Amino acid sequence: MKLLKSVSLFVIASLLLGSCKSNSEKNEETASVETSSLASEKGLKDYYADYFPIGVAVSPRSLEGESAELIRAEFNSLTAENVMKMGVIHPEMDRFNWGPADAIANFAKENNLKLRGHNLVWHQQAGPWIFTTEDGKTVGKEELYQRMKAHIDSVVGRYKGTIYAWDVVNEAISDKPDEFLRKSEWLDIAGEEFIMKAFEYAHEADPDAKLYYNDYNAIIPEKRDRIYKLLKMLIDNDVPIDGVGIQGHWSIFSPTETELREAMDLYASLGLDIQITELDVSLYQWEKERRELRQGESDEFTPELEAQQKEKYDMFFRVFRDYKDQLTGVTFWNVSDRYSWLDHYPVEGRKNYPLLFDEDYKRKSAYDAVAHFEDTNETEKQ
Ligand code: G3I
Numbered sequence: 001m002k003l004l005k006s007v008s009l010f011v012i013a014s015l016l017l018g019s020c021k022s023n024s025e026k027n028e029e030t031a032s033v034e035t036s037s038l039a040s041e042k043g044l045k046d047y048y049a050d051y052f053p054i055g056v057a058v059s060p061r062s063l064e065g066e067s068a069e070l071i072r073a074e075f076n077s078l079t080a081e082n083v084m085k086m087g088v089i090h091p092e093m094d095r096f097n098w099g100p101a102d103a104i105a106n107f108a109k110e111n112n113l114k115l116r117g118h119n120l121v122w123h124q125q126a127g128p129w130i131f132t133t134e135d136g137k138t139v140g141k142e143e144l145y146q147r148m149k150a151h152i153d154s155v156v157g158r159y160k161g162t163i164y165a166w167d168v169v170n171e172a173i174s175d176k177p178d179e180f181l182r183k184s185e186w187l188d189i190a191g192e193e194f195i196m197k198a199f200e201y202a203h204e205a206d207p208d209a210k211l212y213y214n215d216y217n218a219i220i221p222e223k224r225d226r227i228y229k230l231l232k233m234l235i236d237n238d239v240p241i242d243g244v245g246i247q248g249h250w251s252i253f254s255p256t257e258t259e260l261r262e263a264m265d266l267y268a269s270l271g272l273d274i275q276i277t278e279l280d281v282s283l284y285q286w287e288k289e290r291r292e293l294r295q296g297e298s299d300e301f302t303p304e305l306e307a308q309q310k311e312k313y314d315m316f317f318r319v320f321r322d323y324k325d326q327l328t329g330v331t332f333w334n335v336s337d338r339y340s341w342l343d344h345y346p347v348e349g350r351k352n353y354p355l356l357f358d359e360d361y362k363r364k365s366a367y368d369a370v371a372h373f374e375d376t377n378e379t380e381k382q
Pocket residue numbers: 081082124125170216247278341
């Protein structure tokens with residue numbers, strides 16, 4: 001095992017060294033950071049080897065060049081950011097678009113990375129065909145279930161043995177505090193039972209896969225309690241669910257440590273595994289509705305913001321480590337600040353810097369806070 005680790009470190013080091021040598025025009029600053037990364041040898045996945053896998057959401061394009069090297073060096077789990085969503089992978093009833101998803105699955109296999117599946121049933125990016133008959137009418141409930149089952153059988157079946165965990169149902173809870181489930185075509189046509197059916201079909205398609213319910217704002221007490229209600233309902237009905245995915249689209253403003261711990265305790269009390277499935281720490285307050293950039297609104301990543309972000313990341317991972325018995329994975333949503341979905345949402349063109357690597361793939365100060373912690377395992381052993 002030790003030998004394997006040394007060999008893989010050597011391979012990673014050679015790759016990084018290779019890229020340094022071949023790109024002589026890189027400026028001194030970049031080169032020195034790459035050297036310091038090399039010297040430290042370990043990546044996030046190594047620092048957290050005794051805790052939980054560290055994942056990242058990717059597109060097929062991010063599996064090339066420097067980005068691929070960074071992924072191999074730092075992460076041991078992948079999620080497809082978009083290409084396994086129904087609208088992309090199954091755009092028409094009789095047509096699948098396997099290429100991009102296969103590229104991610106193959107990269108995971110070749111590099112011995114875990115792979116999460118995202119996602120099977122969601123109100124967004126569903127293939128429009130699933131809700132409509134050939135003559136343009138809305139399908140009935142039974143027909144919808146047949147189509148849902150066919151979709152789940154095909155996609156889960158194809159990656160059986162490669163994908164170890166699926167986000168089966170994504171974001172079914174309403175954004176409105178006085179409403180339980182979100183209004184959607186799934187709900188309109190099939191009623192709340194659609195959630196249970198999705199889990200049952202996924203379990204039939206791959207009995208070994210871990211099945212998750214995944215949602216955002218899962219720490220905010222009032223939404224947390226509605227998510228809890230749904231999870232409890234699923235468990236009480238013997239639905240095959242293994243875990244809850246807390247997305248983790250957070251910010252330098254929230255959540256607080258108390259809110260985070262209370263939510264972890266509540267979800268853990270259900271006996272479910274927990275994963276942080278889509279972590280990023282925005283520089284801005286959470287806003288749901290899209291809007292234009294305001295005049296004078298700055299998107300500069302100032303040293304003050306960097307310090308606040310570091311502090312928040314430090315706290316989040318301290319809490320995560322405390323829950324390592326329940327937490328079976330932490331996944332970042334995108335690789336580095338070079339590209340984040342938050343550059344486009346909620347304000348198109350407002351740059352965000354929510355990740356641990358900067359636009360040149362260099363480790364940010366928040367990285368140090370996450371990676372360099374006192375290992376309580378080691379302390380306990382002494
Ligand atoms: O690929 C097309 C491209 O061909 C086209 O030219 C372009 C024009 O708009 O759109 C491209 O597709 C975009 C796609 O991302 C790939 O970049 C879609 O418009 C855009 O809506 C889509 O956004 C994704 C969003 O989910 C909606 O599906 C984000 O990348 C992705 O990060 C985001 O991920 C979600 C999780 O699945 C669930 N939780 C929240 C999270 C963030 O919103």
